[in-house]
Amino acid sequence: MSDATTKPMDDIMSLCKRRGFVYQASEIYGGINGFWDYGPLGAQLKKNLRDAWWEDMIMNPCWGRTGPGGERVRCVPVETCIIQNPKVWEASGHVGGFNDPMVDDKETKQRFRADHLQGGYLGSSPAGDPALALAQMQGQITKVEHIPAFTITAGGPDEAAAILLADRKLQKLLGVSDANILPSISPGAAPLLQLTYRGQPAFAFIFPVSGAVQEHAHAQIPSPFTGKAGSLTAPRQFNLMFFTYTGATATENDKVYLRPETAQGIFVQFKNVVDTTRVRVPFGIGNTGRSFRNEVTPRNFTFRSREFEQAELEFFCHPDDSFEWYKFWRDFRMEWWQSIGLAGENLILREHEKDELSHYSTGTSDVEYRFPFTAPGFGELEGIAHRGNYDLTQHAKHSGAKLEYFDTDRGETLPNGAKKGERYMPHCIEPAAGLDRGALALICEAYTRDESRPSPEIMKFHPRVAPIKAAVFPLVNKDGMPEVADRLHADLFKRFGRTGFVETDAKQSIGKRYARMDEAGCPFCFTIDGDTLTDQTVTVRSRDTGLQDRIAIDKVSAFLTDALLA
RNA sequence: GCGGGUGUAGCUCAGUGGUAGAGCGUCACGUUGCCAACGUGAAAGUCGAGGGUUCAAGUCCCUUCACCCGCUCCA
Incomplete structure (x- = not known):
């Protein structure tokens, strides 16, 4: 067994170039960050990996083994487009989830969502009357000159107030002491605090700091981590998804996204596959192809590329059987990677901890490989996720299509011996592999030095x-x-x-x-x-x-x- | 995004402000009797890119790009 920790990545990369496995994309122009091409041997290696996946997942799934229910595993392929209707990505959560502008604190290197920045605005009114101060403040709060005295990162003003009250260290940083929450002036109004700010008694309202204020006055806004102004950046978009425009006019209405995963193409065509191909639950739909993610930090050779290829299977089953299928796929996928040469202790199957799970998932495992650049840690090759019925439900909601499955093998037995049938939203097990990461793992595992x-x-x-x-x-x-x-x-x-x-x-x-x-x-x-x-x-x-x-x-x-x- | 490092032939790397180099590999010819043999010869370079200083820049300065490492971030 080869020990990945002793393999110098530089030597592997050098061989990859020298023998035509991997070249830097656009190399003669200086390359482009996060993109890699395959040379003749690399292209064939990756094709062999893709073919092996296709053969063992689609053509003869699981080498002909039976699933938990004793039946042969059945899978069919689709090939879906990189560009989908943009609503697909709204339904899947990719648009909303990743387009939030982020702010960096240059001093503490912390990053947070711009819309989570809550400002403490000191009230001032001649008679110390909060109501008057609030009325005055509401007229000014959106103005760029109106800078909060201190800031807190939290999901909303009420949460921010609670955090501030509970955290003495934070209070000290921000120059706040003796803080109390006063009863709100009116239902739904901003939280009102009575406090001492830099030695002076004051009261403060908590409002979200508007995007416009952050945009134009970020240098004056005090940091939520240090209380000092000057270290925050303007809100910046971190786009996970690449976008382009369809049609020649290229207006904002024509904006479309390059898919960040192939899986959604499967969910979106689930109904068509069921309606046109006589498949019956349980069954899987496989999809391979390029995906695109605007990674913040492409790194580690081809491991985190901005353009990459996935091989994903969505396996649909009855909710009652879903956990058995989850375990089945998790174990098979581990065995599969071992079967093509990642047979040693550099490969592990890691079950996610509860707090790592997405809110809709009841189980996720990663097949991970100890790359030279992750050693002694591991890097993900494939994730096997129990996704419940999250995706089909989301697409049913957003598209209005009925994506439930009518299962004629279930339900009560009728007098004539037939089943009454059961209508349900199938649950889904998703083994999603990265082919480029797989190819890289094969290369790293294969690389051997024998000085003799x-x-x-x-x-x-x-x-x-x-x-x-x-x-x-x-x-x-x-x-x-x-x-x-x-x-x-x-x-x-x-x-x-x-x-x-x-x-x-x-x-x-x-x-x-x-x-x-x-x-x-x-x-x-x-x-x-x-x-x-x-x-x-x-x-x-x-x-x-x-x-x-x-x-x-x-x-x-x-x-x-x-x-x-x- | 921040910090550190690197960038010269396909690869590994020398190169003191003054002619662009070596080893390996590649190719050709000769030789060949099982593990990068040997001989002869050849091709191969925007010295990462752009600008500046200088009589003169691979070398000094500025900017930029790419890669590596560490943080950070991110599913």
């Missing part, structure tokens, strides 16, 4: 995902060997050329040709030598051990077939 070998760098890919499946070499480029090698190569190419590259090379020393194949991760090399010409055998040289066997030349295909299926 003349060519120390070896990519030990599982044969199923290896971009180069086999190579055929004449030991020397004469004496009829090249001709035999060409024939064997042509034969293997015809049989295996759909699954990956099949190479041949007659140039330079045999050791150099083996070494090149080791570095590219080709699992087997077949070499034609002098004996081949007399006894029709070739040597099979194994990448991982460097050892070689002799087998009959007409058994090479069968040998390779077995090896690739193993």
Whole structure:
């Protein structure tokens, strides 16, 4: 087993470039932050990974295993658009949830939502009358010159008042003491505090600090963390989603989003799939493709890219069965990643803690890999989430479509023996994998240094995902060997050329040709030598051990077939 | 977003303000008898980009971009 913590990421990245696995996007123009391209070997590696997912999730789900209810697992594919009606993202929560302007406190490095900034506005009126002060204040509160004496981050004014009262340390920072909440002047009015502010008795109303004030006067607004002005930035949009415009006019009305996940395309087409393809719950719908997220900090090679590819399955089932299905998929997905070469202790299945869960989820697990740049920690390859009926319910609400499923296998048994049927909103288990992260994990896991070998760098890919499946070499480029090698190569190419590259090379020393194949991760090399010409055998040289066997030349295909299926 | 580091050939990296370099790799030819062998030769560079100082900038200054590391943020 290879230990990821000892693998230098720089060496892996260097090999990725040198051998054509990964290139920086737009490299000759200086690159572009958060985007990476795949070279020939990387593109084939990722395709093999995607194909493996498709085969084991869609074509022959779970290798033909039965699910918790004893029935064969059934899945169908869709391929949905990157650009959807913008309402899809309102329904899914992606628009509302991630478009909030954020403010940074440059001094404490804290970041908070601009609409959570509550201001304490000191009241002043000749007679100390709060009602008069409030009336006066309400006329001015939206004016840019009207700066609060102190600020608090909270979901609303009442919460802010409660936080301030409860937190003595915060009071000290902000210059507040002896604070009490006075009865509100009128129902729904801003909370009124009686307090001492910087030694002077005063009263204060808590109002949200308006976006306009924050925009224009952020330098004067005191920080909610230090009480000092000058460290807050203006509110800034942190857009998770990329957007563009449909049509040539490009007005705000034409704004559309590039999807941040492929899953929503599945939910949106759920009804069509049910209506047109005779699927019956429980069943899954798979979708692969590019997604886009405007990550704040793209980092760690291809791990957090702004454009990335997902392979997502939404598995729909009856609510009563959903937890069993959740466990089933969680365990299968872990096993699947192990089956393609992430078999060691660098791979873990991690069940989320209760406080990590989304409000609608009753269970989520991550398949995580210990990348060199996360070690000793782990990075997520795939999340398996129990999403309940959240998504279908959201889309039913927003679109008005009826997305409930009528299950004719459930309900009371009728006198004629048939079931009465049951109408319900299916629950959904979502195994959502990142293909680029998967490919990166395969690369990191495969990368091996063996200083005892003349060519120390070896990519030990599982044969199923290896971009180069086999190579055929004449030991020397004469004496009829090249001709035999060409024939064997042509034969293997015809049989295996759909699954990956099949190479041949007659140039330079045999050791150099083996070494090149080791570095590219080709699992087997077949070499034609002098004996081949007399006894029709070739040597099979194994990448991982460097050892070689002799087998009959007409058994090479069968040998390779077995090896690739193993 | 903040702080630190790096950027010179495909890769790894030297390079004192004064001619753009090495090793490896790649390619060609020769040789070859199982592990980056050897010989000869060749191609390959916007020195990350832009500006400035200077007689002269890979080298000094400013700006910017990308990558790496640490925070921060984010599902």
